[in-house]
Amino acid sequence: MDREARLRAWEERAGPYLLLASLLYLAAYAVQVLVPGLSPGWRTFWSTVTIVSWSVFVAEYLARLVLSDDRRHFVRTRWLDLIVTVLPLLRPLRMVDVHERVRRRREQPRLSLEARVMAYTGLTVLLLGFAASLAVLHDERDAPGANIHTFGDAVWWACSTLTTTGYGDATPITPRGRLTAVGVMFIGVALVGAVVGSFSSYLLRRFRQEGER
The missing domain is CATH 1.10.287.70 (Helix Hairpins)
Structure with missing residues (x-):
């Protein structure tokens, strides 16, 4: 299996996990904004969820970058992926x-x-x-x-x-x-x-x- 085939297979497998991570990130951010009176324990929990879900986005993007045949071409053509990785909202x-x-x-x-x-x-x-x-x-x-x-x-x-x-x-x-x-x-x-x-x-x-x- 060549690199492009592995890249497509990776994207297929990672899709559901990225969707789950996106929902968790948005939910964690929403709780922290809409409930300003969170206890320190809950604030730490939701902050951890935010960081972990964001880490998933970064790891998935880097994995696709490594699997790509031409990494410069990947960055140029997948600029939207880079933007939403840096700015998860x-x-x-x-x-x-x-x-x-x-x-x-x-x-x-x-x-x-x-x-x-x-x-x-x-x-x-x-x-x-x-x-x-x-x-x-x-x-x-x-x-x-x-x-x-x-x-x-x-x-x-x-x-x-x-x-x-x-x-x-x-x-x-x-x-x-x-x-x-x-x-x-x-x-x-x-x-x-x-x-x-x-x-x-x-x-x-x-x-x-x-x-x-």
Whole structure:
């Protein structure tokens, strides 16, 4: 078995474990942000879960790098994997990679391309919105002059930012909060645009089919 075959086999086996690690990481981060009054013992436990799950991401990425034939090419073409390894809260973006793998496995998928894009992108938007809400709440909650104090405020901010509405009633003021906001803006435009574009393509295709009958 050559290196590329071993790499594909490794990715197939590691998929479920990465999903579990992603859920554990997000759950641990959410508990630490949403329950600020944790006892020292529980805080240590959830911090350990965060570190261990992040270590899984790093180890899995390094393993794939070692198994790759051309490591420079791997880093250049798998830049998204590197980003979500360094910034685990962006791991929902890996749904893009999942979509490509499903497309390659099935010559005739059960769902149309438009439906698959909308489903994967919609799930990615929800998960990223949740992660962004936690990150902004963590940075803004105790900042002087901040107007994002509760998880509800953070979710409202994430929804208005992801949809590019931007009401302006809830805005980050800390450097990290604003950096998170910039990332959400760019990602929101791309993902929401993908959903709208796919839905428009679906409607046009259906109208064309109806017109041909």
